[in-house]
Amino acid sequence: MQFEKVPGQLLTIINQVHDLEKKLLKMENSRPLARNLNRIRDQFAEMGIKYHNPLGQPYNETRTDCEATISGTTTQNLVISEVIKPIITQEFEGMPHIIQKAVVIVEGN
Amino acid sequence: MINFGIDLGTTNSAIAKFEKGKVEIFRNPISLKQTLPSVIAFRKNRIIVGDKAREYLEKDPNNVVGLFKRKMGTSETYLIESTGDFMTPINLSAYVLKELKNFIHTGEQINAAVVTIPASFDTIQSNATKKAGYEAGFDEVVLLQEPIAASLAYANKEEDGKFEEGMWLVYDLGGGTFDVALVKIKEGEMKIIDHEGDNFLGGTDFDKEIVEKLVIPYLESEGKFENLEQELKSAAGKYNKLYQVLLHKAEEAKVILSNATSTEIEFEATDDNGKEIEGFLTIERQQFENILAPFVDKTAKMITEMLERNSIEQSAINFVLMVGGSTYIPYVRERIGNQLSIAVNCNIDPTTAVALGAAYYAGTKPMKRKQEVPAITGDSTGPRISIKTGYQKSTQDEEEVLVAQVDGDITGLFYRIIRQDGGFDSGLKPLTTRINEELPLLKNSYNYFNLNVYDDKNNQVATDVQVIGITQGRYSVAGQPLPNDICLEIDDIESGQTALDIVFEKNAILPTKRTIIKEVINTIKKGSDDKITINVVEGPSYALPSANQPIGFITISGKELERDLIKGSDVEVTLEMSESRDLKINAFLMLTNQEFENVFTPSERHVNVTRLNDELVVLLEKLNAEIQEAEIMEDYRTAQELINLKTEMRSLIIKSKKLTEDDITDEKFQIEDQKRKAALLIDSLTSDKRINAIKMEYFETKKDVQWVIERYDGSEAEKSALEHIINKEKSFLASNSPLRIKEFTEKLYELRGKVRWRDPEYVISLFYYFASKQDEFTDKQKGAEVIKVGEKAIEEEKYDKLRVHVNQLYSLLPEEKKITELKGGTGIG
Numbered sequence: 001m002q003f004e005k006v007p008g009q010l011l012t013i014i015n016q017v018h019d020l021e022k023k024l025l026k027m028e029n030s031r032p033l034a035r036n037l038n039r040i041r042d043q044f045a046e047m048g049i050k051y052h053n054p055l056g057q058p059y060n061e062t063r064t065d066c067e068a069t070i071s072g073t074t075t076q077n078l079v080i081s082e083v084i085k086p087i088i089t090q091e092f093e094g095m096p097h098i099i100q101k102a103v104v105i106v107e108g109n
Numbered sequence: 110m111i112n113f114g115i116d117l118g119t120t121n122s123a124i125a126k127f128e129k130g131k132v133e134i135f136r137n138p139i140s141l142k143q144t145l146p147s148v149i150a151f152r153k154n155r156i157i158v159g160d161k162a163r164e165y166l167e168k169d170p171n172n173v174v175g176l177f178k179r180k181m182g183t184s185e186t187y188l189i190e191s192t193g194d195f196m197t198p199i200n201l202s203a204y205v206l207k208e209l210k211n212f213i214h215t216g217e218q219i220n221a222a223v224v225t226i227p228a229s230f231d232t233i234q235s236n237a238t239k240k241a242g243y244e245a246g247f248d249e250v251v252l253l254q255e256p257i258a259a260s261l262a263y264a265n266k267e268e269d270g271k272f273e274e275g276m277w278l279v280y281d282l283g284g285g286t287f288d289v290a291l292v293k294i295k296e297g298e299m300k301i302i303d304h305e306g307d308n309f310l311g312g313t314d315f316d317k318e319i320v321e322k323l324v325i326p327y328l329e330s331e332g333k334f335e336n337l338e339q340e341l342k343s344a345a346g347k348y349n350k351l352y353q354v355l356l357h358k359a360e361e362a363k364v365i366l367s368n369a370t371s372t373e374i375e376f377e378a379t380d381d382n383g384k385e386i387e388g389f390l391t392i393e394r395q396q397f398e399n400i401l402a403p404f405v406d407k408t409a410k411m412i413t414e415m416l417e418r419n420s421i422e423q424s425a426i427n428f429v430l431m432v433g434g435s436t437y438i439p440y441v442r443e444r445i446g447n448q449l450s451i452a453v454n455c456n457i458d459p460t461t462a463v464a465l466g467a468a469y470y471a472g473t474k475p476m477k478r479k480q481e482v483p484a485i486t487g488d489s490t491g492p493r494i495s496i497k498t499g500y501q502k503s504t505q506d507e508e509e510v511l512v513a514q515v516d517g518d519i520t521g522l523f524y525r526i527i528r529q530d531g532g533f534d535s536g537l538k539p540l541t542t543r544i545n546e547e548l549p550l551l552k553n554s555y556n557y558f559n560l561n562v563y564d565d566k567n568n569q570v571a572t573d574v575q576v577i578g579i580t581q582g583r584y585s586v587a588g589q590p591l592p593n594d595i596c597l598e599i600d601d602i603e604s605g606q607t608a609l610d611i612v613f614e615k616n617a618i619l620p621t622k623r624t625i626i627k628e629v630i631n632t633i634k635k636g637s638d639d640k641i642t643i644n645v646v647e648g649p650s651y652a653l654p655s656a657n658q659p660i661g662f663i664t665i666s667g668k669e670l671e672r673d674l675i676k677g678s679d680v681e682v683t684l685e686m687s688e689s690r691d692l693k694i695n696a697f698l699m700l701t702n703q704e705f706e707n708v709f710t711p712s713e714r715h716v717n718v719t720r721l722n723d724e725l726v727v728l729l730e731k732l733n734a735e736i737q738e739a740e741i742m743e744d745y746r747t748a749q750e751l752i753n754l755k756t757e758m759r760s761l762i763i764k765s766k767k768l769t770e771d772d773i774t775d776e777k778f779q780i781e782d783q784k785r786k787a788a789l790l791i792d793s794l795t796s797d798k799r800i801n802a803i804k805m806e807y808f809e810t811k812k813d814v815q816w817v818i819e820r821y822d823g824s825e826a827e828k829s830a831l832e833h834i835i836n837k838e839k840s841f842l843a844s845n846s847p848l849r850i851k852e853f854t855e856k857l858y859e860l861r862g863k864v865r866w867r868d869p870e871y872v873i874s875l876f877y878y879f880a881s882k883q884d885e886f887t888d889k890q891k892g893a894e895v896i897k898v899g900e901k902a903i904e905e906e907k908y909d910k911l912r913v914h915v916n917q918l919y920s921l922l923p924e925e926k927k928i929t930e931l932k933g934g935t936g937i938g
Contacts, residue, residue, distance in 0.1 A: 035697065039681060042624050061152050061161045063549070064139050065532035068164045069357070071350040075169040082350060084357055089530065089551075093836075096554055098531040101140070105353050 006049065006090055011100050014044065014051050018086040021053070048091035052102075055083045059106040066102040074108035081107045111251060111474045113222040114467025115209060116258070117202060117238065119178045119308070120285050122147050123464035124209040124222075127472030132265075134461045135212035139527065139534050143461055145212070148175035149196075149204045151189045155536035156523075158208035168344070177201045178227075179308060181241075182234035202241035207567035210245070218568055221249035223471040225258045225463050228290045228304035246566025251474055255281065256290035257299055258466030259432045262457050265469045275427045276302070277454075278412065280445060283433035285311040289412055291419065291426075303419050305411045310404060312363070312435040318400045319359035319392070320352070324374065327390045332380030351378055366397045367438050398440045405441055409448035428454040432462050493517050494540075494562055496574040500548075503580045507552065511577060513544040513560070521565045526577075529557040537563065550581040591617045595692075597682065598644040598654045600630050600938040601848075606727070607935060608848055609657070611650040612684050622685040627937040633674040637667030641674070641936030642720060643682055643696050651800065651845035653731075655724045656788035659781070661692045661709035662717055671701050680937055716777045718770045721784065725762045728788055732758060735795050747794050754787055761787070796845075803850050804842060810857040811835070817864050830860055869908045872915060876903070879918035886921040895921070 017040055024030045024037065044050065059068055059078040065087050070078065082105035089096035114132075116123045121144040125134045134143045140160050150162035150173040165173045171190035177198040186195040210219065226238050235252055242250030256279035274294055281288040288306040292299060325338055334340070334348075341352035358374045365372040376388040416423060429451050431442060436459045446453040458465070494517040501509050511526070522540040526548070527533065533549055540562060550556045558577040562570040596609035613621055633639045642664045648657030667674075678700040685693040692709045732755055739748035765780050814831055817823070823831075834853055841849045865871040876899050886892035899914035 032702070035681070039624070039626065061150060061155065061157050061165065062533055062535055064161065064534045065530075067160065069353040070164060070168045071344075071353050073168070073344045075165055082354060084354065087532075094555065095557070096530050096551060103357060105350050107350060 006088075006099055010049075011088060014049070014088055014100075015085050017041070018051055018053065018083075022083075049088065049099075050091075050096065051086040051088045053083050053086050054080050054102055054104065056080060058109075059104070064101070065098055066104045068104050068106045070107070071105050072107045077109040078106040079109045080104045111221045111223055111249070111471040111476055112468070113219045114253075114258070114464055114469070114471045115206065115222050115224045116255070116461075116464035116467060117178070117205060117224050117226070117241075118144075118147055118283075118463070119176060119227075120147060120283060120311075121145065121460075122205050122209060123461055124212050125461070125464040125468035126213070127468040132465050132468040132472075134464055135209075135214065137212055138214065139531055141531070143464075145205065145208060146175070147178065147202075147205050148173065149201050150536075151191050151194075152536070153191060155538050156204065157534075157536035158204050161534070161536075174201055182231065182237040199237050199241045199244060202238065203244035206242060206245035206247070210567050220247060221251070221476050222247055223251045223253050223467045223474065225253050225255045225467050227288060227306075228254050228256050228301045229288075229306065230254075246568060249477055251471070253467055253470050254290075254301055255279075255288070255463050256292050256301055256304070258464075258470065259430060259457070259462045260292055260299060261466035261469050262462040263430055263454065263466075265466075266456055276421070276425060277427045278429045278451070279432060280408070280412075280429050280436065281432040282408065282435040282441065283311050284313055284435070285309070287311060287408055287411075287433075289408065289415065291415060291421070303415050305415045307407070307411070310407065311433075312360075314404060315363055315401060315435070315438075316356050316359040318404075319362060319397070320355045322400055323392060323396060324355050324359070324388075324390060328378060328380075328386070328388070331386045331388070332378070332384055333382050334380055348378075351376070362392055363397070363438070366392065366394050370394045394440075401438065401440050402444065405444045406448065409445060412449060423450055426451045428452045430454045430457070432457070432459050434460050493570055494519065494522070494572040496544075496560065496562075496572050498560070498574060498577060500577060500579060502578065504550070505582060506550070507581070508547050508549050509579050511544065511546045511548050511558075511560075513574075515540060515542050515544065522570060523563045523565075523567075524560060525563065526558050526560050529559065529576075530554075533558075537567075548577075548579065550579055553582040555580050591615055591619060591621075591686075593647045594650040595660070595684070595686065596646050596648070596650050596654075596657065597625065597627075597684070598642075598646060598935050599627060600935055602630070602938060606731070607654045609646065609650045609652070609654050609846070610848055611844075611846060612645070613686065614650075619686055619688045619690065622683065624681060624683040627680045627682060629674055629676055629678050629680060630936055630938050632676040633665075633667045633670060633936070635667055635670045635673050639936075640664050640666040641680065642717070643680075643694055643937070644717075644720065644935055645684060645692060645694060649845070650849070651796065651847060653788050653792045653796075655728055656785060656792045658785065659716065661694050661707065662720070663694050663696050663705050663707050664717065664720075665696065665698070665705055669703075669705075670698075671703060674698060674700060682937075716781045718765070718768045718772065718777055721768075721777065721781055722762075722765050725758065725765055725780075725784055728784065728791070729755070729758050729762065732791060735791060750794060751791065754790060757783070758787055799847065800845055800850075803847050803854075807842070807850055807854045807857070810854050810861070814857050814861045814864075817861050821864050821868050823864050827860060827864055831857075834860075866912070869906070869911075872908055872911050873903055875915050876911060876918070879915060879922070882918075882922060885923060886918075887923055888921055892918065892921050 017037060021037055024033055054066060057080050059066065059080050066080070071081070083102055085100065085103040087098060087102040088100035090099045112127045114125045114127070123134060123144050125132050136143055137145055137159065145159045146163040148159065148162040148166050150157040150165050152165070152172055162173055163175065166175045174187050174196065177187070180198045181202065183198070186197050188195055213219065222242065224238055224242055226235055230238070238252060239250045259279050259281070276291060276293045279290045279292055286306065286308050287310040288304065290304040291302045293302050328334060329337060337348065340346035340348040343349060354376060358376055362372045362374050371391055371393045374388070374390045374392060378386045378388055380386060429445055429449065431453060435441060436455070442453045442455055494515060497514045499512045519540045519542065523537045524540045524544065525537050526535040526546055530551060532551065535546060548558060556579045560574050560577060562572050564570055591613055592615065594611050594615050595613040596611050598607050599610050601608035612623055612625065629641060631639070633641060642662055644662045645660050646654060646657035647660045681697040681699060683695040693706065695704065695706045697704045732751055736748050736751045739751060761780055761783055764776070768777055818827055818831060834856055837853065841853055880896045880899070883889065883892055883896070895914050895917045899911055902911040902914060
């Protein structure tokens with residue numbers, strides 16, 4: 001692949017923005033902050049970089065977009081219950097490519 | 110030569126290739142890591158090797174196997190619950206070796222490899238490893254002890270490529286295991302004298318200790334917990350999920366503390382009484398080192414005991430060679446050096462050293478049998494296997510079913526489907542005459558999948574199947590495409606006119622939404638009549654703004670402001686268009702925290718009378734300028750057509766001036782229509798000239814950048830940046846949008862400056878150029894000082910310093926007062 005490598009620092013910034021978004025969900029009256037975060041997200045998208053929080057999605061061993069740790073005792077009907085880092089993709093020639101897998105905790109549903 | 114080297118590790122494996130004196134460590138095409146966890150999962154009918162299998166290792170032990178290397182050469186077998194099969198450590202090791210073949214991106218197949226084994230392996234264990242190699246499809250397997258491989262990696266890194274006679278230790282501390290070997294070289298022969306190890310000591314123990322010794326006491330002090338440790342560690346415990354999060358955070362802290370003196374662990378928890386705890390724990394490096402000390406001391410003790418039993422003084426050891434990921438930790442290196450009083454050698458990459466050394470060795474070992482390297486197994490008559498696929502090529506669902514009919518001899522064959530972005534891997538599945546697979550899709554994307562067939566040695570088998578392409582969400586059946594570009598009118602400071610910034614391109618699918626940020630060009634005082642206008646028009650983005658159909662606008666005047674809107678502050682403009690083409694414009698002033706919104710429906714037309722007047726005046730001025738230019742260029746035909754238009758324009762201006770803002774007649778719409786037609790005519794008569802000039806500038810700059818990159822040995826990144834622009838050339842030139850073409854020309858200018866910045870002559874010329882502007886500096890005394898030291902830097906040929914001085918001079922120049930007032934402008938740009 002020929003696309004330009006995204007510097008590690010940029011991934012760290014995106015992970016921090018993702019953490020802010022997570023915290024924001026728990027806050028009341030978060031609209032003014034959400035606007036700034038959406039703007040940051042839009043700017044990343046303009047650069048061809050998108051991030052995605054897979055919280056609540058089903059999980060199984062074919063999902064290579066996440067690095068998972070299984071919590072609890074079952075490995076059936078797993079669902080992503082905690083997202084430590086989001087999935088980050090970079091667009092190249094019109095197609096997204098994963099440049100950071102999500103780090104997630106999964107649990108039986 | 111054999112050339113391929115494989116580190117078949119207890120916890121992780123890796124593959125490398127020697128070629129022309131260098132070694133390449135291959136990466137996993139799915140995870141892009143250089144290592145593959147030595148873990149195999151048999152989940153339903155899939156075989157999965159590596160990272161995904163390791164995730165299930167602890168929680169599904171009946172179907173997932175790891176650490177089997179410890180059982181090599183024993184009669185122990187593993188019963189796999191899902192398949193009912195018994196697997197030997199040899200079978201399992203063969204799966205790892207077969208998976209490593211997939212790492213080889215060059216497409217070549219390997220028939221021979223050097224495979225490493227621990228120093229502790231006896232003949233039976235060594236033969237079992239060879240057998241695993243044969244089972245994986247290698248005709249020839251050469252074994253090499255891991256400490257020797259690491260030593261070779263080091264030896265090849267040294268300039269002379271040789272070791273002096275003597276002894277050294279190879280200290281291998283990985284994620285879960287520890288090994289140490291005493292290596293000797295005599296008369297050119299490298300040999301292991303003794304070795305020692307602990308199969309249950311490694312980096313993951315450090316993570317667990319951080320949680321146990323630091324985080325748990327912290328949690329207990331912040332909230333109320335009954336049996337916290339058990340509830341965390343037990344799989345069924347109520348805090349097990351928190352435990353997994355904390356282990357991740359502890360691992361991150363461990364990595365940071367290798368470079369920093371302190372770090373923070375941040376997490377959220379809820380105690381037994383439902384109280385929420387915002388965990389924020391600072392860990393000092395000293396605390397971390399106190400945790401490590403007993404573990405590292407244990408390894409040092411093993412080494413001293415090993416040396417004692419061989420009657421070797423520590424002073425006889427030349428150095429300790431550090432291998433394994435946990436030796437990245439500075440404290441491990443320091444403590445071992447201090448405890449043993451032996452120099453520590455950290456000159457090789459500890460995670461890949463064994464594979465690297467194995468490849469160097471493989472580069473010197475000739476193959477016994479001649480290697481046949483068919484790219485992909487098949488025969489001259491064509492592919493062995495024919496596959497017909499059926500699937501929906503465009504969908505709104507997040508999953509699509511792939512159905513395939515397979516013809517040919519499928520005995521002993523497997524298939525595997527991988528999504529090209531790296532987000533899905535079906536694992537290896539037995540090939541049947543009919544394939545039915547659910548493929549998860551990335552939203553609003555083109556999804557491409559490769560379906561490959563493999564034989565039982567994991568060699569790829571030729572088929573006629575094409576790449577599977579499914580589009581998710583991009584082309585909605587219900588959604589209708591836009592017939593024209595939708596643009597925002599903005600001020601173009603350079604030309605002193607307004608220009609169009611494309612927001613939604615023609616053929617974009619509705620509904621659609623986009624937010625763009627623009628700057629306020631002039632300060633708007635609170636309470637004043639000054640204003641900014643968000644004007645949205647429909648029509649080609651390359652046309653003159655007034656030639657397009659206005660479809661909605663918002664005007665914000667100083668009277669509506671809660672405070673002054675300062676020049677350069679941001680306006681966030683969100684345009685949203687519904688399927689029925691209702692347009693919602695939302696403008697948010699970041700500085701004043703004010704929001705303005707308006708919705709326009711296509712059945713209504715909106716004409717702003719003040720704006721119409723301004724536009725007519727600007728259009729007339731433009732018309733005059735174009736007439737003059739056409740006359741200078743002796744293009745009398747165009748000039749005459751434009752002159753004919755002038756009379757009409759004048760009468761429109763007179764009519765328009767008579768309109769009031771609340772005019773209820775149709776006249777403003779008629780004037781607006783006529784204005785648009787006039788603008789279109791001017792545009793069609795003159796646009797070729799404008800666009801051609803802009804395109805010419807782009808091509809000339811491109812040529813210049815190509816020359817500069819060649820002349821000044823541009824880096825790979827710079828070459829790729831140029832290539833990136835050229836790749837997009839077709840699309841932005843075809844858009845005929847002046848703004849878009851200018852944007853890329855601007856990128857070329859930046860690139861040229863970046864490359865030339867390395868050239869001392871260029872920096873010197875820049876220096877003198879800025880120095881010649883001395884009279885304009887904001888601080889003339891400082892300017893004189895900088896020029897003095899700059900001249901000295903030129904004399905001493907210290908160009909790095911000179912670059913700093915050039916920047917200093919540049920910063921002393923006053924900000925050029927560009928066009929601050931734009932007649933009839935929008936106030937944003």
